[in-house]
Structure formats: C-alpha cells, structure tokens
Amino acid sequence: MERIGAIERNTFETNIKIKLNVDGKGVLNGKTEVGFFDHMLNLLTKHGKFNIDIYTKGDTYIDNHHLIEDLGIVLGEALINALGNKAGINRYGSFTCPMDETLTTVNLDLSGRGYLVFNVDLKREKVGDFETEMLKEFLYAFCINGKFNLHVNTHYGENDHHKIESIFKALGRALREACKIEEGNTEIPSTKGVI
Numbered sequence: 001m002e003r004i005g006a007i008e009r010n011t012f013e014t015n016i017k018i019k020l021n022v023d024g025k026g027v028l029n030g031k032t033e034v035g036f037f038d039h040m041l042n043l044l045t046k047h048g049k050f051n052i053d054i055y056t057k058g059d060t061y062i063d064n065h066h067l068i069e070d071l072g073i074v075l076g077e078a079l080i081n082a083l084g085n086k087a088g089i090n091r092y093g094s095f096t097c098p099m100d101e102t103l104t105t106v107n108l109d110l111s112g113r114g115y116l117v118f119n120v121d122l123k124r125e126k127v128g129d130f131e132t133e134m135l136k137e138f139l140y141a142f143c144i145n146g147k148f149n150l151h152v153n154t155h156y157g158e159n160d161h162h163k164i165e166s167i168f169k170a171l172g173r174a175l176r177e178a179c180k181i182e183e184g185n186t187e188i189p190s191t192k193g194v195i
Contacts, residue, residue, distance in 0.1 A: 002021050002022075002023045002024075003021070003022045003023055003082045003083060003084065003179075004019065004020065004021045004022075004082055005018075005019070005020045005022075005077070005078035005079060005080065005081030005082030005083075006018070006019045006020075006078065006081070007074045007077045007078045007081060008074075009070055009073065009074045009077075011066075011070065013058060013059050013066040013067075013070070014056070014057065014058040014059070014066050014067055014070040015055075015056070015057045015058070016054070016055070016056050016057075016058075016067075016070050016071055016074045017053075017054070017055040017056075017074075018052065018053070018054050018071075018074045018075055018078045019051075019052070019053040019078070020050060020051075020052050020075065020078040020079060020081075020082050021050060021051040021052075021082070022048075022050055022079070022082050022083065022179045023049075024045075024049060024050045024051025024052075025049065025051060026045055026046040026047070026048070026049045026050065026051070027045065027051045027052075028041055028042045028045040028046075028051075028052050028054070029051075029052070029053045029054070030052075030053055030054035030055055030056070031054070031056075032054070032056045032058075032067060032068075032071065033056065033057075033058060033060045033067060034060065034064050034067065034068065034129050034130055035128055035129050035130075036127050036128035036129055036130035037064070037068060037130050037134075039165075040130075040164060040165070040168040041054070041168075043165060043168040043169050043172060044168045044169075044171055044172040044175075045172070046172065047168075047169045047170075047171075047172030047173050047176065048171075048172035048173070048175045048176045048179075049172075049176050050172075050175075050176075052075075054071075056071060058070070063131060064129070064130065064131045064134050065131070065134060065137065068134045068137065068138050069134070069137050069138065069141045070141070071138070071141075072137070072138040072139070072140070072141030072142040072145065073141045073142075073145045074145075075142055075145075075146070076114075076141065076142045076143065076144065076145030076146030076147070077145050077146070079146040079148075080145075080146055080147060083110065083179065085188060085194070085195075086110060086188060086189070086195045087186050087187065087188050088181040088182065088185040088186050088187065088188075088189075089110060089178065089179055089180065089181055089189060090177055090178050090179070090180050090181075090182070090189070091109060091110050091111070091178055091189040091190075091195070092107075092108070092109050092110075092177070092178055093106075093107070093108050093110075093173070093174035093175055093176070093177035093178030093179075094106070094107045094108070094174055094177065095169075095170045095171075095173035095174045095177070096170065097166045097167075097169045097170035097173070098166070099157070099162040099163075099165055099166035099169070100159070100162050101156075101157055101158050101159065101162065102154065102156065102157030102158070102159065102162040102163050102166045103154070103155045103156055103157065103166070104120075104152070104153065104154045104155065104157075104163065104166035104167050104170050105151075105152075105153045105155065105170065106150070106151070106152055106153075106167065106170035106171045106173075106174045107150075107151040107174065108143075108148055108149060108150045108151065108171075108174050108175065108178055109148060109149040109178075110146075110147075110148045110178050110179070110195065111147070111148060111149050111195060112147050112148075112194075112195040113147060113148075113149060114143050114144035114145065114146065114147050114148065114149075115143065115144075115149045115150070116136075116139055116140045116143050116144070116150050116151075116152075117150070117151040117152065117153075118136050118139065118140075118152050119152065119153045119154065120135070120136070120152060120153075120154045120163060120167065121154065122135070122160050122163060122164075123160055124160045127160050127161050127164060130164075132160060132164070135164055135167070139152060139167075139171075148178075150171075152167055152170075152171075154166065154167065
C-alpha cells in the first residue's frame, strides 16, 4: 500500500498543491516559477524515491520568498499526512553526499518535533534565479511543518551550486532511509508508543 499525502494551501501570496507519494519511483511532476529550485526539487524527489506532483502560483514578481517558504510548509504537511502514525518506519536517516569539491551530511529524525540545525556557508546572493537565503527558509519550513529534526552540515566546498545540490541529494537519501518500512515491521519506533 502506497503512503500518500495531499495538501493544498491558499493565501493572498501563494496557491500551492502537493501530492507526495513516499513509496514512489523518483518522479517530479510540475514546476515552480524558480528554475534552480525546480532542479533541487527534482534531486530531492529522485534521491528520495518519492513521487511528487506540484502546482504552484505565487507572487514571484516580488521575490522567491513566499513561494519557496510556503512550498516547504506544504511539503512538510504532506509528509506528515503520508506517514500517518509512522508505524514500522526506520525513523532515523543519515547521508553524506560528495559533490565534486563539496561534502555535506544530512541527519534527520522523524520525531514529531521540528528542529533545524543549519551549518552552511554560502557566498552568493543568487544561484540562477534562486535567492540563496531561501535555502534555510525552505528547510526550516519543511522540517517544522513536517515535525522532524533536521541537521544540515556542509563540511567544506567552494561552489554554492554544488553546496546546495549536495544538500538536496543528501536530504532525499536521508528521508528515503527514515521513511522506509522494514518488511513485517509494524511497531512505532518510540518508547512513548507514539511519534
């Protein structure tokens, strides 16, 4: 049985619809209005083995902020929706991704508690049409609304494109590991009995 979450968010600033299948094949359908961010979502989807259908409309004539932050909110809510009571999941995920001269580690815990640790040094204001300050905003919105601990550490690197790309690849791989259900496992992975 596939685990699917579908969420829609409408505000005066954005209209976003997401359908997330955590048991997918790694397929992204749809685009945002930010080309570089589409590239990053495609990496997250591919490496997470998720299927994500997105529809977005936002006030990008102002800047990227509202669209990207709200997409993080909706994606987090869709993850919660898809995982249900989290019975049988691994819960924890970790991946270290080399990307040419860059090395990034992402560790996460689908704990029911949102928290972000972000140790990434970016030099440029933009990569393509993506405002680099929005990387942290997206990750924060995603993990707070997805209710998981997220630690992102870029150990070293020179190229900001590579740094951001390594983060999304590592995030996809870590989420894939955390969401995975071992065959026959139906336990909720917490001594509390709930997550």
